[in-house]
Amino acid sequence: MMEVDFDCCSFFKAVADPNRVKIMMLLARRELSVSEICAHFKMKQPSISHHLGVLKNARIVESRKEGKEVFYRLNACCVSSCCSGFMKRFAGGGEGA
Numbered sequence: 201m202m203e204v205d206f207d208c209c210s211f212f213k214a215v216a217d218p219n220r221v222k223i224m225m226l227l228a229r230r231e232l233s234v235s236e237i238c239a240h241f242k243m244k245q246p247s248i249s250h251h252l253g254v255l256k257n258a259r260i261v262e263s264r265k266e267g268k269e270v271f272y273r274l275n276a277c278c279v280s281s282c283c284s285g286f287m288k289r290f291a292g293g294g295e296g297a
Contacts, residue, residue: 214258
């Protein structure tokens, strides 16, 4: 299996915000448009877009455009890689700690 290199520091900085974690939880269920994501928050669309931008820059989410709408989905490979790498390094007394 190919190992993909993700920036785990960017990952943990991105998930330090509770709003971004909530966005991730929504996207863990299914792909959503920006407007669908906005419906779950008491924030305006530019704030949601900012959070999505942080998540996208950390490679936690991926996007695709369909007409004028942008759809986001969780990049489960990034989440899995960063979390398992963190656990291997710090939870089991593994090498590199």
